[in-house]
Amino acid sequence: PESLLVRLDFSPWGMHGAMHLAQEKGWFTDVGLKVEIQDGTGTINTLQLLAAGKVDVGQVSVGTMAVAKENGLDLISIVGFARTGDLAVMLDEKAGVTSPKDLVGKKIVCFTASPWAPFIQPFLQANGLKKGEVEVVMVAPSAMVSTYASENADGFMSQAPFGQPMVKKTRPANALLLADSGISFPSYGLVSTPSMIESKKEAIKKLVQVQLRAWNYIYDGNIEEAVKAILAQRPNAKLDPDVLRGQLIAYEAFFSSPTQGKAPIGQQFDADWQAAINSMEQTGLIKAGHKPSDYYTNELLKN
Amino acid sequence: MKQLWSKTEKSRLISITVAILLGIWEIGVRLSGVREFLLPPPSKIFVEFFEAPGYLLMQSLDTLQTTLAGFALAVVLGVIAAIGIVSSRFLDRTLYSLLVAMNAVPKVALAPLFVIWLGTGSAPKIAVAMLIAIFPILIDTVLGLRSTDPEMLDMARVNQASPSKILWKLRFPNALPSLFAGMKVGVSFALVGTIVGEFVAGGSGLGHVILVAQGSFDTPTVFVALALLCFLGVVLFKAIELIEARMLSWHASQRHHFVATASVSGTS
Amino acid sequence: MKQLWSKTEKSRLISITVAILLGIWEIGVRLSGVREFLLPPPSKIFVEFFEAPGYLLMQSLDTLQTTLAGFALAVVLGVIAAIGIVSSRFLDRTLYSLLVAMNAVPKVALAPLFVIWLGTGSAPKIAVAMLIAIFPILIDTVLGLRSTDPEMLDMARVNQASPSKILWKLRFPNALPSLFAGMKVGVSFALVGTIVGEFVAGGSGLGHVILVAQGSFDTPTVFVALALLCFLGVVLFKAIELIEARMLSWHASQRHHFVATASVSGTS
Amino acid sequence: MAGFLQAKELNKVYHSERAPVHALENIDIDITEGEFICIVGPSGCGKSTLLRCMAGLEPISSGRLALQGKDIVTPPKNMGVVFQRDLLLEWRNVLDNVLVAAEFHGYDARQYKERAKELLALFRLSAFVDRYPRELSGGMRQRVSICRALLTDPQLLLMDEPFGALDPFTRDELNAELQRTWLATKKTVVFITHSITEAVYLGDRVLIMSRNPGRVEKIIPIELQRPRGAAVQDTARFAEYVVDIRETFRELGIYKG
């Protein structure tokens, strides 16, 4: 069997469901693949390992990949899962915040290397909030959620379908989506490099197919199986099945395409990417002149 | 019986102190109502450990191995570098400053690069552990090697001692107390370096356990891992102290207990 | 003229070495085609610095301030703890082990607690810097305080010296060379600690610069920050060495250049 | 007053990793207040050990050792000790090395500065007050350590070969000086020396020790008029004492030769 090394973004959470489910069900083996799934220690790190050729495929936010690409990392997205922007500011339900205007006087935590970081100022600006009206504090990724949960901050900036289920039991939160402010930033998909695709095309193709099958299976009413698969694959992580389930449920909405609606899972579209390119250009994350096809290929979706 | 009692005095003292501190912690947490994900009570940490003792011990072992490899490398390279620095004016003026500069770079910032260069196996972890541990060992060994009594060096020189003889038979034994101080600091830092390496490279070890537990909001497990780290740290430190006591029985620093308590009594 | 030339020998040597190393790096990177995000060439790092020198220097200053605060605290607390440990058998057996255990905990792993306990100002950064720097200072000071010649202690005792007199007039001066070794290690680690602190809770300092640059895959800026850190580290280290040379002119370690070069000549 | 400094059946055994060393065996001494006792004996017979016991630095293994009736368990007050090694502090200059005795006692060093300078002058070290120990010769270092012991004008003075590294002239001179101060202040002095003439010149009694294990072999009272001038060394009585001590040693058969 051909072997592939897949590295995820962070330690286990709901979005890892399809990968673990496929492994657990033996779908990789069925197509003659031997896949090693590595937990990641950060999106940035995974992207760098990909660009350095140390891993074959990564599951990360493809928006962040675009930023990396701008800085010389030769990457390309090979499949898009959560195609709608999921970045959000989350605040205590009890605070009654319903629009960005209500953020005035609030203390929000974020982490420096977060995909959110470059959008903080544009987000505030887009909503007519002046500098200093909202206190944004940068802490370590590991300190972000606990700072919010322990009420040392009013809110936190993260991905809504990741964060809301996470704090549900301790301090349930409302989410203000970044996308609602007109900023489009695509979320999870699989990423690889052109040279890697060149050399392991067939294997990567099989991996992508299996993943599409897995996600379709999960959202075909089998979320519970995905939760079990994660727990089974990561027995020592002591994950909370409620959180995993919550994240998988919450992500379903973000699997649709912002411009094409409920399109088949995995496909990426020029229109989606053009919107993202515009947002990223506006905020200076990427220079002008990029076209959607620089960032993705649907090549591997075909049989 | 009485002798056994007094022989275990040291371990009793430290056990009692730890027990008292844990008690304060337990009561403090319970009374103040600090939530578990911030600071779990010790009882909870204890229980947590026994939910997966095998796994946690395996990860501890993994961390221990990496630490020992990094530390061993740090001792060897640190001592060699120190010898080079005290033996050669050129190295003193170049290598020394370069190492000082290098040490000012936080390994957390370099760890991602190591992982990229060395892959996600144990190599980058060992490298980080080594790089953090080498500096105290180097500095203390340099001090030790330089602190040799000039008249002792004269004595060696009139005996036609070659620089290497002077090094190994005079400077080096003389530097041992300092070297051991450096190793005590170094072994603790090697452990920290391993964890930092594990944070970035991932995969295994207590650093990985901490990362996963933090990611899933599982603070009690974070604390179990930290407690295991403390334990490993103390064990490694005491191991070095033990070797030191055996090798340096001639040195004043090892006879301090006698000195401190040398009270004189009429009969004994 | 000639004298000036030989007086600057040291700085020339190190400058030339650094220049050669940078040259190798530049050529190596260009020839091997290592991509910039992995390891940018020094020329690129240099250019990068001059794109925002003011901002980078401001951040360096910020980091320097925090480092100095943390280091000062570490020296004071480390020396006090060392004195406690060598003076009291109880503290030796409790505090010492507890500090050893504490030091085995990587400060990065405590990030959530630091942020919650100390907020997001400079307090957690100073705390982390202090906590990392204190350990080498403590260990080396303990060694130094314990290394006093037992007969010297006898001499003090027959002069009715109180424990505090013995400490300040005998043990402490005797421990100074060791303390300085500890401070040299400590100041480097305080700098590292500040960066770690800035990673944990920061909106400023070189640590923040590094994180932001890492987050936007801007490796050249990461390296600019690392280069500035190297520079700060060397400056701080040399500052301690300078103070050491002034205070310890009586100690063998400070006369090594004389000793090493004491060649005898017919006339001079 | 008898029984000022008294040892009764004093034994001292050093325990080390190897066989224990019986350094002192059944020592009986009774030193009167104001007496000048010289101790002579072969190398390694336990002279320094005895002195260290008297100084309260070394626990005795059995028997009694008392100063003014009280067991010596810690260094007694009002005592000055000259150690066999000079034990100077490398980081202090000569003057400050002398003054450290006052500082250790908790006295105000400034008030002792004049006295320290006088003592250093007496010991021919005026030109070296601001030098550091590493710049001194062996004999000079030893003299500094004597000044230190004398600084606080102690009533009991224990000296372990204080003039060992000095030439005979400086030595004679300092012996005369020491006798003068002693006559003036009536300190009790225990003085270890390898010079038999020095012992006879200075001592009220000379205590002869022998070794393996260290014992008190003989105590010889020196009945020479005080003050003793340099000339006393040329008298027949003086020579008799010297010969007597020599003979005692020879009889003990410790040496061939």
Next chain:
Amino acid sequence: MAGFLQAKELNKVYHSERAPVHALENIDIDITEGEFICIVGPSGCGKSTLLRCMAGLEPISSGRLALQGKDIVTPPKNMGVVFQRDLLLEWRNVLDNVLVAAEFHGYDARQYKERAKELLALFRLSAFVDRYPRELSGGMRQRVSICRALLTDPQLLLMDEPFGALDPFTRDELNAELQRTWLATKKTVVFITHSITEAVYLGDRVLIMSRNPGRVEKIIPIELQRPRGAAVQDTARFAEYVVDIRETFRELGIYKG
């Protein structure tokens, strides 16, 4: 053979932070191969400095100092030195402290073990071969350091007050021993001592130094038959030499007394 070890107009100035010390002024000495030279002089007159210059440990400031015609710039081969301080290695036992001389030379220590033990026996240290320095008395430490200097049987022996911390009997005995070895092996010996009788007993010539700055005041050839028994010390000739040296010192007016 004259001119074996030769000093011509040798000057030595120590430069320190304070005023420079003129330790040796215009020293002229000419030592024949196989000669036994004793140096006496007041404390601080530069004896140790001269010895250290001869040992190639201290650069001279002007003049010449040559061994067998070659300037001394580093420690000459085939030389043994007994320093004023004993300089024992605390981490080695007595035997190994003696053997370190062979090890430093790069010789096989095992082949010197027997000789080391013989030397230690000669110096009455057989019972202490496996003790550590901290367990020894001052005189014992000094004897160990003498054994170390003798181990490799050097042709040139420089000794700085080697018997200073020894009782007169051990001293006499070791003096006789030293004379015996010297007669048998014809080493060249430079021997610093504070004992005038020792100097006369051992020396072919006695060099008298005076201080401030250190000068050679007089060189007295000792024409006493070899081998010299202990009895020689009671002869009139011997006493004359001793008195002569005493008088030289007195004439120099260095001391009152």
